[in-house]
Amino acid sequence: MKKIIAADLQLLRLEISQPVAKQVFVGNPYKQEWLDSIEKEGEQLTVYLMGSGEQLQHDQKLLEQAEESGKLDPDSLQSFIDLCKGPHVSSTKEIKAFKLLSVAGAYWHGDEKNKMLTRIYGTAFPSQEELDHFLWQREEAKKRDHRKIGQKLGLFMFDEEFGQGLPLYKPKGAMLRKLIMDFAFESYLRRGYQPVATPHIARKGLWETSGHWQFYRDSMYSPMEIDGEEYVIKPMNCPGHVKIYNSDLHSYRDLPVRLAEMGTVYRYEKSGELNGILRPRAFTQDDAHIICTPTQLAEELIEMIDLTNFIYSKFDFTDPEISLSVRDPSNKTKYMGDDQKWTLAEQALEAALIEKGMSYQRIEGEAAFYGPKIDFMFKDALGREQQLTTIQVDFNLPEKFGMYYIDEEGEKQQPFMLHRALLGSLERFMGVLIEHTAGNFPLWLSPVQAKVLPITDEQLDYAQQVAKQLKEQGMRVEVDDRSATLGNKIRQAEEERIPLMLIVGAKEQAQGKVSVRERDKKEQRVVEVDTVIVLR
Numbered sequence: 001m002k003k004i005i006a007a008d009l010q011l012l013r014l015e016i017s018q019p020v021a022k023q024v025f026v027g028n029p030y031k032q033e034w035l036d037s038i039e040k041e042g043e044q045l046t047v048y049l050m051g052s053g054e055q056l057q058h059d060q061k062l063l064e065q066a067e068e069s070g071k072l073d074p075d076s077l078q079s080f081i082d083l084c085k086g087p088h089v090s091s092t093k094e095i096k097a098f099k100l101l102s103v104a105g106a107y108w109h110g111d112e113k114n115k116m117l118t119r120i121y122g123t124a125f126p127s128q129e130e131l132d133h134f135l136w137q138r139e140e141a142k143k144r145d146h147r148k149i150g151q152k153l154g155l156f157m158f159d160e161e162f163g164q165g166l167p168l169y170k171p172k173g174a175m176l177r178k179l180i181m182d183f184a185f186e187s188y189l190r191r192g193y194q195p196v197a198t199p200h201i202a203r204k205g206l207w208e209t210s211g212h213w214q215f216y217r218d219s220m221y222s223p224m225e226i227d228g229e230e231y232v233i234k235p236m237n238c239p240g241h242v243k244i245y246n247s248d249l250h251s252y253r254d255l256p257v258r259l260a261e262m263g264t265v266y267r268y269e270k271s272g273e274l275n276g277i278l279r280p281r282a283f284t285q286d287d288a289h290i291i292c293t294p295t296q297l298a299e300e301l302i303e304m305i306d307l308t309n310f311i312y313s314k315f316d317f318t319d320p321e322i323s324l325s326v327r328d329p330s331n332k333t334k335y336m337g338d339d340q341k342w343t344l345a346e347q348a349l350e351a352a353l354i355e356k357g358m359s360y361q362r363i364e365g366e367a368a369f370y371g372p373k374i375d376f377m378f379k380d381a382l383g384r385e386q387q388l389t390t391i392q393v394d395f396n397l398p399e400k401f402g403m404y405y406i407d408e409e410g411e412k413q414q415p416f417m418l419h420r421a422l423l424g425s426l427e428r429f430m431g432v433l434i435e436h437t438a439g440n441f442p443l444w445l446s447p448v449q450a451k452v453l454p455i456t457d458e459q460l461d462y463a464q465q466v467a468k469q470l471k472e473q474g475m476r477v478e479v480d481d482r483s484a485t486l487g488n489k490i491r492q493a494e495e496e497r498i499p500l501m502l503i504v505g506a507k508e509q510a511q512g513k514v515s516v517r518e519r520d521k522k523e524q525r526v527v528e529v530d531t532v533i534v535l536r
Helices: 002-006 018-024 029-041 053-069 128-143 146-152 171-190 204-210 238-246 294-314 339-355 396-400 426-437 457-472 486-495 506-511 529-535
Strands: 010-015 046-051 080-083 097-107 116-125 201-203 224-226 229-233 257-266 282-292 321-326 361-364 373-379 385-394 416-425 450-454 477-479 500-504 513-518 524-528
Touching (some): 010 053, 029 080, 116 128, 171 257, 171 282, 171 416, 201 204, 204 229, 204 238, 238 257, 238 396, 294 385, 385 426, 450 457, 450 486, 457 500, 486 500, 506 513, 524 529
Antiparallel strands (some): 010 046, 097 116, 224 229, 321 373, 500 513
16 A cells, blocks of 8 residues: 555546456456446446556557457556546545555355455545544444444344344333334324325235336345235335325315325345344334425425424434435436426425525435435434435326326326435434434433432332332333442443433432432432422
């Protein structure tokens, strides 16, 4: 690395054809496979050359001649050449600080059925300060790893016999999950959403009609046969919501219709890509679909943006970075729908962001196959951007399933459909939240809000009375009834990240009070039991 940087090698990006690239990487089966994949996707093939100015000029000319003649001797290339989408630095001297991090085995394409390769992990920055910050961030991330904290706090688990990527929630994890769901869902109901629920499987034909079977097949599980018909476990909730909408006749006066569901879906993820609850195979989507008229589209999008900001502020996430993902105009075959509808949908999303005064980055080629979308990225406690909320405009499902409403003239009109996964999936959101807080959940969100710590066994009955009084007021309370020292009980409660420790000794028992000690603080204050309710 030091030699390469000191050599001030230049980098040059070139677009070459598939036949020439096949000759460049003739001895590399892995590159050959990537070339086939790039050709299948219809993407532009690019390579980078690295070397001196003379070497780059020589090789550029050689590759240009090969494009004309169709023949290339790869041994004649003088510079280092590699297949890459980029971008890269223009010269190696731009690298001012680097560090090689680790060496690990990795299956080709993350699939355990393929060969194991050796992967060298490294990072480079234009300044030492940026590298130092990255290394600090990396070490802190290890401490905050949601899998370690989840195990330590008894939130969730995975079991090999049960299946990879399928999380099992323990009581405290299930409580955390419920608290998040209840807060979010109650917020939706207050804003005019209606709850719905849909089954976990549906006939294969449903997914063929929706287009998922054609465009999303690689992420779906194989069909199962029931009574001679093929059924598929659902990767999304959308078709079910469409069917519920279509079951009734709707006038323009009924719209918008806002349907919400915390629906569990199942998607195939390669074993090498699984990452705790951040990326499992079964997860519950915080899903909603809004069916509206074209004139209501802008207002509904603005309402969604406001709702997103409100929900995330409750979890201490603010000032999101926003990306607007639109269609790749040079490769329209990847998407469903006509040009006019795509243009209208993209313009509506952009107009809503402008109306709210929110800065955003427009990204071509990142739209879903059925419509453009907005993604919200919130920074966590370590400054990492976490993609959490997605808002998508869909004009394809309304067309595919014949959705309509009756307008003012008594005519049938096709509505717009908005997909909204505000928390994304509960699993991913919980994983991000665990790492954001390092398990130090705010009082309202803690599975156990307070733990009563009797100093001796003589205060055990009083401790149970305190816990009962608080539970009757809706607090989540436990009693540490072990025959252990007070110091040991405090340490245990701190390790469990309990927000409030309620210490009761002979003095507190005599006064009918408790000594309150907050998490990560040494100070204690004696208060009435009812005062603890107010603290909540």
